Amino acid sequence: xxxxxxxxxxxxxxxxxxxxxxxxxxxxxxxxxxxxxxxxxxxxxxxxxxxxxxxxxxxxxxxxxxxxxxxxxxxxx
Numbered sequence: 001x002x003x004x005x006x007x008x009x010x011x012x013x014x015x016x017x018x019x020x021x022x023x024x025x026x027x028x029x030x031x032x033x034x035x036x037x038x039x040x041x042x043x044x045x046x047x048x049x050x051x052x053x054x055x056x057x058x059x060x061x062x063x064x065x066x067x068x069x070x071x072x073x074x075x076x077x
């Protein structure tokens with residue numbers, strides 16, 4: 001039970017951090033992608049295999065904040 005709660009809290013913290021980073025995504029997609037890379041690496045060392053810098057830039061440029069968040073969280077799960 002404790003592991004489930006821990007996982008849920010960790011996901012909530014990650015979502016909050018992602019939303020914060022993605023808010024300025026349209027203004028500066030390249031900087032946002034670099035920040036996301038760093039953030040994702042802290043939360044999930046495997047994220048480097050899932051998201052390249054160029055993938056993140058393309059995602060930020062082509063999707064809304066909500067879509068980006070959904071895609072990232074889905075790939076991490």
